[in-house]
Amino acid sequence: MFGDADGAGVWSRCLDAAIDAFNSGSLGIAAAVVDREGRIVSLGRNRMDEVPGDPLAIGGSSVSHAETNAIHGLGRRSLTDYELTLYTTVEPCPMCIGAIGMSRIRRVVVASRDPHAGSLDLLGTSAYLRSKGIAAEEPGGAIERVFFGIHYLSIRRLPHIAPSHRVFAAFRTRYGGLMDEIDERLGNEPLPELRLDHETIARLFVR
Ligand SMILES: [Zn+2]
Numbered sequence: 001m002f003g004d005a006d007g008a009g010v011w012s013r014c015l016d017a018a019i020d021a022f023n024s025g026s027l028g029i030a031a032a033v034v035d036r037e038g039r040i041v042s043l044g045r046n047r048m049d050e051v052p053g054d055p056l057a058i059g060g061s062s063v064s065h066a067e068t069n070a071i072h073g074l075g076r077r078s079l080t081d082y083e084l085t086l087y088t089t090v091e092p093c094p095m096c097i098g099a100i101g102m103s104r105i106r107r108v109v110v111a112s113r114d115p116h117a118g119s120l121d122l123l124g125t126s127a128y129l130r131s132k133g134i135a136a137e138e139p140g141g142a143i144e145r146v147f148f149g150i151h152y153l154s155i156r157r158l159p160h161i162a163p164s165h166r167v168f169a170a171f172r173t174r175y176g177g178l179m180d181e182i183d184e185r186l187g188n189e190p191l192p193e194l195r196l197d198h199e200t201i202a203r204l205f206v207r
Pocket residue numbers: 065066067092093094095096097
């Protein structure tokens with residue numbers, strides 16, 4: 001799906017976890033923590049709309065985000081290892097940027113922006129977070145399109161979010177063209193019944 005892009009293997013694992021989250025009724029967002037050798041040491045996904053099951057996962061509440069799950073999965077290592085990188089499919093919210101700052105992770109790679117809740121700017125505007133010296137990178141390209149697409153449809157299918165909700169106006173500031181393209185490809189397909197797999201993702205999101 002991501003060819004020979006930097007971190008393609010990590011993004012592939014994130015893609016499968018985001019698909020799993022979407023198909024489980026949560027937001028299709030995933031995060032992976034990678035060690036200095038590039039090995040995935042923890043993988044988390046959004047679990048907001050699920051009942052807690054896995055005792056090692058944070059599920060069924062407002063804090064059940066992909067990044068909090070990935071960091072929680074590190075256990076003690078989150079407090080000791082300064083050479084970890086967190087990959088996330090969607091720009092972290094204020095809570096998750098805070099959780100990254102409270103861990104020893106010092107590099108984040110963000111697949112797609114979230115112009116509504118995304119808070120990467122806090123790395124520069126919060127004096128505390130700025131003191132941590134956390135580097136942020138964005139690969140863009142196909143990685144950005146696919147993971148924004150999954151996030152967008154996750155929000156669009158939420159029954160309590162109307163099309164007039166401000167989240168969509170915020171998304172449009174960066175992704176208007178892509179949203180129109182996805183809407184057109186989706187056509188009249190009923191969103192509540194949509195199940196994602198690699199084929200559907202290629203059809204809906206890949207240029
Ligand atoms: Zn978050």
